[in-house]
Amino acid sequence: MKKNTLPIIIILAVLLGAGGFFISNQNNVEDTASEQKKIGFIYIGPPGDHGWTYMHDQGRQTMEAELGDSITTTYIENVPENADAVRAIRKLAESGHDLIFTTSFNYMDQTLEVAKDFPDIKFEHATGFKRADNVATYNSRFYEGRTIIGHIAGKMTKTNTIGYIASFPIPEVIRGINSFYLAASKVNPDIKIKVIWAYTWYDPAKEADAANTLINQGADIIVQHTDTFAPCQAAEKAGVLAFGQASNQEQFCPNAHMTAIEDVWGPYYAERAKALVDGSWASQDTWAGMKEGHVVMSDYNTKILPADLIAEAKAMEAGIIDGTLHSFAGPIYNQEGELVVPEGSVADDGMLAGMMFYVQGIEDQVPQ
Amino acid sequence: MIFGIVNIILIGTTPLVFAAIGELVVEKSGVLNLGLEGMMLVGAVSAFVTLVVTDSYLAALIVSLISGLVMSGLFAFLVLYLMANQVATGLALTIFGIGISSMIGKNYVGTPIDGLSPYFLIITSFLVVIFIGYFFKKTKLGLIVKAVGESHNSAHSLGFNVIKIRFISILFGGAMSALAGFYFSICYAPMWQEGMIAGRGWIALALVVFATWKPERILLGAYIFGGVAIMQMNLQAFGVKFPGQFFNMMPYLVTILVLVIISGNKLRIKLSAPACLTIPFNKNQ
Numbered sequence: 001m002k003k004n005t006l007p008i009i010i011i012l013a014v015l016l017g018a019g020g021f022f023i024s025n026q027n028n029v030e031d032t033a034s035e036q037k038k039i040g041f042i043y044i045g046p047p048g049d050h051g052w053t054y055m056h057d058q059g060r061q062t063m064e065a066e067l068g069d070s071i072t073t074t075y076i077e078n079v080p081e082n083a084d085a086v087r088a089i090r091k092l093a094e095s096g097h098d099l100i101f102t103t104s105f106n107y108m109d110q111t112l113e114v115a116k117d118f119p120d121i122k123f124e125h126a127t128g129f130k131r132a133d134n135v136a137t138y139n140s141r142f143y144e145g146r147t148i149i150g151h152i153a154g155k156m157t158k159t160n161t162i163g164y165i166a167s168f169p170i171p172e173v174i175r176g177i178n179s180f181y182l183a184a185s186k187v188n189p190d191i192k193i194k195v196i197w198a199y200t201w202y203d204p205a206k207e208a209d210a211a212n213t214l215i216n217q218g219a220d221i222i223v224q225h226t227d228t229f230a231p232c233q234a235a236e237k238a239g240v241l242a243f244g245q246a247s248n249q250e251q252f253c254p255n256a257h258m259t260a261i262e263d264v265w266g267p268y269y270a271e272r273a274k275a276l277v278d279g280s281w282a283s284q285d286t287w288a289g290m291k292e293g294h295v296v297m298s299d300y301n302t303k304i305l306p307a308d309l310i311a312e313a314k315a316m317e318a319g320i321i322d323g324t325l326h327s328f329a330g331p332i333y334n335q336e337g338e339l340v341v342p343e344g345s346v347a348d349d350g351m352l353a354g355m356m357f358y359v360q361g362i363e364d365q366v367p368q
Numbered sequence: 369m370i371f372g373i374v375n376i377i378l379i380g381t382t383p384l385v386f387a388a389i390g391e392l393v394v395e396k397s398g399v400l401n402l403g404l405e406g407m408m409l410v411g412a413v414s415a416f417v418t419l420v421v422t423d424s425y426l427a428a429l430i431v432s433l434i435s436g437l438v439m440s441g442l443f444a445f446l447v448l449y450l451m452a453n454q455v456a457t458g459l460a461l462t463i464f465g466i467g468i469s470s471m472i473g474k475n476y477v478g479t480p481i482d483g484l485s486p487y488f489l490i491i492t493s494f495l496v497v498i499f500i501g502y503f504f505k506k507t508k509l510g511l512i513v514k515a516v517g518e519s520h521n522s523a524h525s526l527g528f529n530v531i532k533i534r535f536i537s538i539l540f541g542g543a544m545s546a547l548a549g550f551y552f553s554i555c556y557a558p559m560w561q562e563g564m565i566a567g568r569g570w571i572a573l574a575l576v577v578f579a580t581w582k583p584e585r586i587l588l589g590a591y592i593f594g595g596v597a598i599m600q601m602n603l604q605a606f607g608v609k610f611p612g613q614f615f616n617m618m619p620y621l622v623t624i625l626v627l628v629i630i631s632g633n634k635l636r637i638k639l640s641a642p643a644c645l646t647i648p649f650n651k652n653q
Contacts (some may be wrong), residue, residue, distance in 0.1 A: 048477030
């Protein structure tokens with residue numbers, strides 16, 4: 001091989017590598033009649049993660065089942081939250097999609113960037129807060145579920161130490177920690193929460209390492225805000241308790257899994273697809289929770305949880321649904337001891353959406 | 369508690385040791401294989417699927433090792449006989465490995481299995497490193513592999529079969545990567561998840577440079593990289609907060625530093641990197 005052809009081959013290989021996931025991971029969608037709407041999804045992980053992406057994919061399938069032939073769907077999986085996301089979103093936009101769901105927080109700026117160039121295409125960004133005329137946002141009130149698991153953890157822990165595996169220090173995750181802690185400390189004032197930031201959503205081995213580290217430091221309940229069932233599996237192996245994440249993970253850790261907070265996206269996706277088909281789609285912000293059926297608790301594990309605790313948890317679910325119980329009901333103090341939510345009121349959505357502080361009692365700092 | 373931390377470090381670092389020591393032998397023979405990540409994934413998925421199907425750890429190990437031999441054999445054929453560019457082919461091997469492992473494992477994601485105790489393989493990893501150290505220092509074959517990597521033309525003139533020696537070295541590297549993959553999906557995190565190696569193949573590659581191509585330093589480097597990752601988690605759980613991104617990039621940062629240090633001195637380069645690394649050998653030239 002002549003030397004001067006080598007650099008060209010290397011460049012080609014790198015380009016191929018960067019673009020490889022488009023080819024390998026895309027569903028082939030046949031070109032169909034123009035009235036059929038094309039809907040695309042960008043996934044952060046693979047649909048087989050049995051966590052976050054799995055549930056978005058379940059939602060996509062529900063949408064397909066409900067709308068039948070009026071839509072076709074495509075997805076690109078394993079899209080990193082960097083400039084690759086721009087190319088992946090643009091790829092969907094250029095291939096004639098009418099509506100594109102980008103399903104991770106850090107696709108926010110990338111979604112808006114592409115949306116600016118394609119004003120006729122609709123975009124929906126999950127868990128974000130920046131909107132445009134053709135960019136809607138949607139999220140679920142997962143923190144409502146964390147109130148319930150906090151209550152259960154507070155009652156079930158024997159060491160009064162909870163291990164919490166967090167992904168990235170963003171409001172979504174911090175809100176979850178606060179919601180969990182507020183409920184747990186209400187029933188167990190001695191409770192301590194140890195947080196490990198994994199700085200990844202998806203790395204089974206690292207998540208297992210974090211779980212084992214927390215168990216080694218005395219945690220007897222593992223809570224996670226990452227996407228795989230590795231922490232629950234590690235808990236099972238070590239003989240401690242855990243909660244599933246995003247989907248029911250009981251099959252992977254039957255003796256550790258107490259319950260899970262399930263993300264149910266199907267009804268929302270179907271609703272938005274219908275709006276697209278009948279032309280009523282508009283940019284909006286949706287933040288729905290247990291009441292709307294977007295957040296659902298998995299079956300409580302009767303092998304582990306006492307019947308009265310299950311009854312309490314179910315009563316809390318009912319309270320959240322009818323509005324008598326709020327995860328962030330005052331009085332709530334921040335770590336500096338300032339009253340942030342006065343007694344008799346609840347935290348407003350603005351505060352919740354931008355929550356970057358820990359509540360009083362968490363002996364830790366939010367990483368900068 | 370200290371025992372627990374050491375235990376977690378041992379469990380987490382072993383796959384890096386296997387993959388890196390295999391790659392070290394490959395690079396010593398003068399070939400750079402960037403396909404570690406892909407080979408590890410294929411090794412992991414083939415072990416997992418075999419275990420689910422046959423319920424035999426031994427069968428899983430054998431199939432996993434064979435998958436490593438096939439993957440690396442493909443690479444060896446392309447770079448040694450077709451003289452394809454090693455960097456490009458290695459990258460292609462990684463991309464291929466990511467794709468094919470997802471495809472093979474598609475129906476096995478989330479299948480529960482009983483994990484195997486990691487301790488046998490942890491001990492094996494130390495023994496392999498000691499053996500490779502001995503191999504390069506004390507055995508004739510080890511010296512021949514080194515000679516092929518340093519100057520393939522001289523080795524060829526002396527009558528050694530450069531292609532054959534490189535082929536076997538590449539196969540060894542493939543088998544070690546597959547063993548790392550086996551360890552990953554059967555012992556470390558007993559499950560199959562797409563892309564579950566999560567970049568450790570690249571860290572193992574960086575490790576070889578960090579170790580300046582010396583087997584015993586592979587252990588040192590691996591345990592520094594692995595230990596720091598676990599220690600920062602422990603500190604976090606104690607309430608000491610670090611920028612975690614910093615620790616994620618540390619292996620690469622340290623490797624660049626080592627490269628800068630060794631390239632600052634011509635003698636040091638001569639003593640560390642195999643002189644014929646990435647240079648294809650054509651005996652008709």
